[in-house]
C-alpha cells in the first residue's frame with residue numbers, strides 16, 4: 001500500500017516535510033526549518049535554536065535522526081530555501097540526501113556565508129539531473145525543474161505500486177523559467193493519483209502590482225533610465241532571477257552595478273551550472289568589499305578568492321565620484337556606509353531606494369524605512385512573488401487532473417476547494433492511502 005503523511009505543511013508556509021511509504025520503504029520529501037507555527041503563529045527562537053521532537057521543531061519520524069536506528073531510505077530536497085532543507089543537520093549521517101546540482105551549489109554557498117545555525121553539513125548528498133528518472137528502493141523518482149525564486153528548484157514525480165504522486169515543491173509560472181510550467185501543462189503527466197500543491201499566495205498579501213519577473217525588469221529599466229542619483233536596490237542575493245533582472249536593467253542603461261561579495265560569489269558559483277548567468281567579461285559589475293563577507297571568504301575558502309576578484313573591486317570614493325551612474329545591490333549595512341559618504345557631497349533626495357523583496361520584510365523590519373527617512377530617499381517597491389498565483393495553480397491542476405489534490409505550504413488550504421476539484425484535506429500527521 002502506498003501512503004503519504006504530511007508531517008508539517010498542511011496549515012503553514014515553510015518547514016515542509018512529507019513522508020511517502022511503500023511497504024517497509026520510506027522516503028522524506030523536504031526537511032525544512034519552520035518559519036511559523038500552525039496557522040501562522042510565532043515560534044519561539046529558543047525552540048528553533050534547539051530543535052527536538054519534543055518541542056515540535058523536528059517532525060516525529062522514526063529512523064530519521066542521528067540518535068535513532070536508521071530506517072528511512074532517503075531524503076529528497078526540492079530546493080535550497082531553509083524552510084525546505086534547514087533541518088538536515090539532525091539527519092542520520094548515512095541517510096542519503098538527494099538534491100539538484102544548483103541546490104547543492106547554494107547549500108555550499110550557505111556554508112561560506114550563513115550564520116553557523118544555518119550551515120548544513122549533511123554528509124551523504126547525492127545530486128540528480130532534472131527529467132532523468134532514478135530509483136530509491138521501490139520508488140521511481142523524476143525531478144521536474146520548477147520556476148521558483150530558489151535556484152534550480154525541483155518538483156518531484158514519485159511512482160510506486162503503479163501509482164503517481166506529484167509534489168510541486170515551491171513553484172510559479174511567472175519567473176524566468178516560466179517555460180517549464182508551460183511545457184508541463186502542455187504535455188501533462190498522465191494519471192496523477194495525488195498532487196501535493198503549494199498555495200502560498202492564496203491568502204493575498206503576495207501581490208504588489210507586478211505580475212511577472214519580466215515586468216519587474218521593465219520597471220527597473222524605467223527607474224534606471226530616469227536615474228539622477230544613486231539607486232539603492234534591496235534584494236535577496238539568492239534570488240537569482242531577480243539578480244538577472246537588476247543586471248540586465250543596469251546594463252541596458254550603462255549603469256555600474258555594485259554587488260556585495262556574497263552576491264557576486266553566488267553568481268560565480270552558479271555560472272558553473274548555468275554559464276549564461278552574469279557576470280560576463282568586460283561588463284559593468286563591480287564589487288564592494290564589506291568586512292563581514294570578506295572575512296567569511298578568507299576564513300572558509302581562502303584569501304585567493306578575494307584576490308581573484310580584485311579587478312572588479314570598487315571603493316566608496318569611486319562610487320561617490322560617479323554617483324549618478326551607480327546601482328547598488330548591497331545589504332543595508334553597506335548602503336548605510338555608502339550613503340554616509342554620499343551625503344557629505346550632497347543630499348540623497350534624488351536617489352531611489354528600490355525594495356525588491358517580499359513586502360512582509362518591509363513591515364517586519366523598520367531599517368528600510370528608517371534609511372529612507374534618514375536620507376530623504378524615495379522608497380519604491382518592485383517585486384513579484386516566488387510563488388504561483390491562482391491562475392497558474394489552476395493551470396497546473398487542470399492539466400494534471402489529479403484524483404486527489406492535497407494543499408500544502410499554505411495558510412489557506414481550507415479555501416482550496418473554492419478553486420480546485422478533488423481537494424482532499426489532510427491534517428499534519430494523518431496517514432492517507434493513495
Ligand SMILES: [Zn+2]
Nearest residue numbers: 014081083170
Ligand atoms: Zn517554501
Ligand SMILES: [Zn+2]
Nearest residue numbers: 079081150170
Ligand atoms: Zn522556496
